[in-house]
Amino acid sequence: FSFKNGMQVLPNKFEKSLGKSFLSSSEIKSITKNDTGYKVIYLKDNIQKGLLADTVVSTVPSYVLSNLIADINKETTNKLKEIFYPSVLVLYLGYKKNSVKRDLDGFGFLIPQKENKSFLGAIWNSTLFPNRTTNDDVCFTLFIGGALNKELSNKTKQHFIDKSIKEFSEIMNIQDEPSFISSKLWEKAIPQYNLDYSTQLKAIEEFEKENPGFFIGGNFRRGIALGDCFNSAEILCDQVKEYFNK
Template structure:
């Protein structure tokens, strides 16, 4: 399922997976491919750029339109003209900052890996659980047992002489350290009594709506081979749907024998109005957008719409400066820690990595305190 498709001119085209595939792919014109030869000679930017500005400057318009734009839609449901390249695609930006070139930087990193005789392909792989990723959360909740308090709204914080008091709808809790793992606007409300207007940038972080639409079909009613990860639809195609995962290809047991499951995404930063549509309108739109791309020959056997009214925080221009200013203001609030997906990455893997790093810090803090017990 390593193959990924991008729609161009109404047709799903596989992204090139090798140098030979790149030179023969119809996804980019010969002129766009030739344009890449200039990339190592382009200087660094003098100011912050959007993802669109960065890619257009270094790789050209076609690579923005047919590669990066759909990638941004797939990860952020965002607008590359608004997202900060430093904040949203930090690893790509680092290649320019450290090596002066994306191509040369990627080659140097690949050479170092080979020289160290380390595996050059990703060591991780796509995975889920039998009952979906929600099974991970259920397992964590079961591990916490009575320490987990659900349906408990935090109403405010109080700084005490030995830590913090968290006032909630179910009473007060006292702790030496408190982690705010909450959406940006909730964090702003909790911090405002201490930081005043300095929390305003948190309220300005956009959270566009995204809908996830599950579609079940008989295998014979979908012409496409569904032999890959999924398909992304660039904005240049002028359709509303962002893309689809081939869920029953990726994970076994997601559809009955002889049937297939697609997970489709619609909405995002450039189509926020979709959040107000009815379920019927959403399903009708994704079917109309995908029918010519995947060769849908009949109505789906099942549909399910999952709404995320405030889905993915957008790391737009100025984002890192806003976070840095907040961190500076937080220094006086000892024992209060922020850990959320509106900073340092939006993916599940980012959340797990950042959570483990924070847990390590918190554990060390607890060990240090035990020295005084």
């Protein structure tokens, strides 16, 4: 999933539509409750500021939210901390088109665990999004790590990059070295809906009941894929509208 000019299009559009009320590059430090609503303390340009809000809609990751609401409910804080986010290393590779000796006639591939490869799968970016390269080049995104790979870290990432490039070249029938390599390690990438998830979900629901006007979204709640995140955002919008109409 992406936009023609990349995911940054979305926050840029929000900024344009919301005007002055959109605060970018601001880090929320804490959220506390008062008689009329909530007090949000945030850092912008290294200056600490505060604002009073009737409602709070949070879509920060659960491990961030858990710290922000520590003063409101310790139990929810602990439950949110339990949600496990494994690491994922994203590896971008570029090649000259004529280096790839197979048809790029799909979206990419996922690798079954029994194949015992160093990476999870690859997206053929330049096939999906033709404006990402010139006509003479192709590019790919490889995903490494995930819940079953406990070895991935900043220290070991080069080992996984080297092995993945070798295995990818074999699968794709590529003899040349990549003309472009870039990588990004997401240390806490994707929340896992593990066995204890129902108790974490219950804690979130109870927190919202006890704290009217506080709404919790984000990919640890109603699904990971971007489509699910957009659906979840619509649910949150309806809930906020209903809250103000009461």
